[in-house]
Amino acid sequence: MSRTGNQLARLESEEVARGVRLLLARPLLAAVHDPDGFDLIRRRRDPIVKWFDYYCGWRVLVEPRAGYARLFKTTQRPDRTRPAQDFDRRRYILLCLTCAELLGTTTITAEALADKIKHAVALEDLPPFDPDRRADRSAFADVLEFLEQRGAVENTGTHLRSDPVVITRLLAAPVSPSTVDSIEDLTRETRYESAHRSLWHRHSTMRRLMDDPVVYRSELTAGQLAFLTSPTGRKVVRTGVGLAGCTLEERAEGFVVVDADAIATDTRFPDDDSHAKVAALLLLDRLAKGPATTEELVEEARELLTKFRNWAKAYQSDGGAGRLAADGLALLEAFGLARDENGTVRRLPAAARYAVEELHD
Numbered sequence: 001m002s003r004t005g006n007q008l009a010r011l012e013s014e015e016v017a018r019g020v021r022l023l024l025a026r027p028l029l030a031a032v033h034d035p036d037g038f039d040l041i042r043r044r045r046d047p048i049v050k051w052f053d054y055y056c057g058w059r060v061l062v063e064p065r066a067g068y069a070r071l072f073k074t075t076q077r078p079d080r081t082r083p084a085q086d087f088d089r090r091r092y093i094l095l096c097l098t099c100a101e102l103l104g105t106t107t108i109t110a111e112a113l114a115d116k117i118k119h120a121v122a123l124e125d126l127p128p129f130d131p132d133r134r135a136d137r138s139a140f141a142d143v144l145e146f147l148e149q150r151g152a153v154e155n156t157g158t159h160l161r162s163d164p165v166v167i168t169r170l171l172a173a174p175v176s177p178s179t180v181d182s183i184e185d186l187t188r189e190t191r192y193e194s195a196h197r198s199l200w201h202r203h204s205t206m207r208r209l210m211d212d213p214v215v216y217r218s219e220l221t222a223g224q225l226a227f228l229t230s231p232t233g234r235k236v237v238r239t240g241v242g243l244a245g246c247t248l249e250e251r252a253e254g255f256v257v258v259d260a261d262a263i264a265t266d267t268r269f270p271d272d273d274s275h276a277k278v279a280a281l282l283l284l285d286r287l288a289k290g291p292a293t294t295e296e297l298v299e300e301a302r303e304l305l306t307k308f309r310n311w312a313k314a315y316q317s318d319g320g321a322g323r324l325a326a327d328g329l330a331l332l333e334a335f336g337l338a339r340d341e342n343g344t345v346r347r348l349p350a351a352a353r354y355a356v357e358e359l360h361d
Helices: 003-025 035-043 045-056 089-104 110-123 134-149 164-168 197-211 222-229 231-243 275-287 294-307 320-334 349-354
Strands: 028-030 059-063 068-072 153-155 160-162 247-250 254-258 338-341 344-347
Touching (some): 003 035, 035 045, 045 059, 045 197, 045 231, 089 160, 089 164, 110 134, 197 222, 222 231, 231 247, 275 294, 275 338, 320 338
Antiparallel strands (some): 028 068, 247 254
16 A cells, blocks of 8 residues: 555544544534534444444434434443433423423424423422522523523524424434333334344444543453453454553453543543532542442531632532432442442552552652
């Protein structure tokens, strides 16, 4: 191959790797929010689609005219620790009602939409929604921001313009929710019922490696672990991880896929962009000394809030220490750094990355 040919091949592989990681971080990527990223995915659509299909069994849909790319992530292990923008049950209800109304009315004012939702809530016998209440207005604003970030809604300043096609792409479940009765049925993938078992082992293993911060051997099934430690399986995994521009770190306790450019990372730790993340890092110092009860972690948080009176003002109130400890612990569990076992919290092996070392002169 000529020198020019080598350069073009290297450029293509780099762009495909970047496109894969962009979609891992933002499964619904809209051109209006990331025009360069969308253009890259549009140009390298075929190899990106093939990568996700072969290694993860995930479907990718790229719509150049509509201006969005959608990675339909599917898992048999729904992650309840990473809701949309920390949505609570109230916001999820409003999100569903808002989408339902926008599918029938593509141009509407925010006030009129809120009024429609108010009436829909009453008809469906759901918890009341009053746009005059501050809490409800805040929840409604979070829902609209969520939809705007994904290109499902455009705020023109006077009206909201919705894209019904994008709204229908928000849900990534392989089965229509109206046809099932449980979460387990919602995530059921019939393709694996008649396929060779090795296909499921490849896809399920790669899904966990590419989507989870850390994967412990003890969390893998016997089939997944056998696939990952076999010469053939390990070669497939390392090749797939490499094509995505990442590296696979293997330790005695488990595996970590590292993206040195942090493109595939949707949230970072450690980071000082939230009080909970700062608290989580400090709670790790306590756990480094040994297991702790949740009450002991609450006391650690209380001491922290007492020491820094002007810090984390949202937690400087009654019950604030408990909320701060709970939020910090939730982050540690989400990143695979700690585990709450019936009220006793233990540090997990990956937390050793953040251990404080004493320097001796």
